[in-house]
Amino acid sequence: MPVKIGFLGAAGEVTGSCYLLQTDKSRILVDCGMFQGRYADDRNDDEFDFSPANIDAVVLTHAHIDHSGRLPLLVKRGFKGEIWATDPTIELVAVLLRDTAKLMGEESEWKNRKNARKGIPPVKPAYGERDVEETLKRLRYIRYDERTAVADGASVRFRDAGHIVGSAITELWLANDGGQVKIVFSGDLGPRDAVLERQYTLIEEADYAVIESTYGDRNHKSLEATRAEFREALAGAIEARGKILIPTFAVDRAQRVLYEIKRLQLDRTFPRMPKIFFDSPMGEKATRIYEKYSSLLSREVQDMLRAGMNPFAPEGLSYTSGVDSSRAINDIDEAIVMAGSGMCSGGRIVHHLKHNLWNKNCHVFFVGYQAHGTLGRRLVEGEKSLRIAGEDIAVGAAFHTLGGFSAHGDRDDLLEWASRFGHGASFFVTHGEAKSAEALASGIRQMGYGAAAPARGAYYDLSEKQAITRPELAPPAPRALAFGSRDAVFALLADIASEAASIRENLDSRADFADISPLLESSRLILQTVKNIKTKK
Ligand SMILES: [Zn+2]
Ligand SMILES: [Zn+2]
Structure with missing residues (x-):
């Protein structure tokens, strides 16, 4: 009986992580994430490529919504099994999914008000808060480094991925007619010189590895260079005496920015900082989880804690909870404002951008990946006139992109992780735009491994070491996309x-x-x- 893997998301793109593993004994999903970027709404509501009731278990690599965001839909549509994750992931995913359901509810209410005026029937969000609560009940906790059975003939071991707190490289063993197949999922991998997290775990043995490729074709600046760049740009922005806007993902990027600001404050030669507003109730919850699980964080962070300082609480920081206090920030001229969403595709950052982008004294810092089609990506690419929340804006602000702040490893980090596998391993390259995935696959092939960048919807048989085990052979042709689909x-x-x-x-x-x-x-x-x-x- 074959062991099969299906690539149902994050294939040729960064978001929507979802892999289906299938043996004669069980069917397991690794991640069940949302698609993000333009047109994502329709895709998130699509039917799954399998029947949710037939899935025995889900293994979740980490809490980020592009890995977890469709879990409530899976449960709503009939999934009855358990969802396995680390402890911090379980806590973070509760925060993220509740927030997502709330946002989707608000968005469809807004759409329905607009649609009603045009006589268009109402739309329903993909799932609601009740589906989220049902999902959270199915979460089960696995400790790092302990092998656990998750379904008939399937066991899992989580290893630290160094990406966000609780993130896990997933080793998965699947029984197969007297033998077994071992497949390793990198999940999202942190950089080797991780700042908040511990360094990613090196794995040496596997039949197959699925590796992310967000930055498969690029290297970041070094940590030192990134810090120097942030220091200089932030000092310049403070001098301009305008708003400093930092679109931040609530989990990890926000804590990293808080930590880097804290470090700069300890440097007495750095200019005095204006007030810092962390305009994200969800970000506050995530920060508490980082504080709670600080024993899983880097030595650098633990040193600061031992010295009696909170690494995530720079001076002058205040959390903004209500919408009114978020709006009140508009009346303040000088301030650092951190708000979500990280790609500016919604959330409170949108109103801050709308009010400040025209201003030459405004500085915007991008500290994370910006997907195609998002407002953040359009700003990074230099669009000068935009329509934001119903208003035409001429962009005057200055932009800074700090790739080195990424929670993802760069090309060299990914190749280094891949290079530690024994030569029996073959790679599937996912979670990257096509160009990036192909570039990483070719780098891995040059090291003598088989590597393919599967298309969305492609299935491979893992029970025979076929095609991709030998780099000189082309990977099996994936299911072609129907022309016009x-x-x-x-x-x-x-x-x-x-x-x-x-x-x-x-x-x-x-x-x-x-x-x-x-x-x-x-x-x-x-x-x-x-x-x-x-x-x-
Ligand atoms: Zn992630
Ligand atoms: Zn991801």
């Missing part, structure tokens, strides 16, 4: 966006702008025609 269109859009980004990166002052312009002009016209088709009805 929605998935095929999404893949095309992702390609177009990544082509545009790569054209921009490769332009230098000697480029033949006169030749390039008319071609780009016609591409834009074609895209506009497509847009008009979409909005016809």
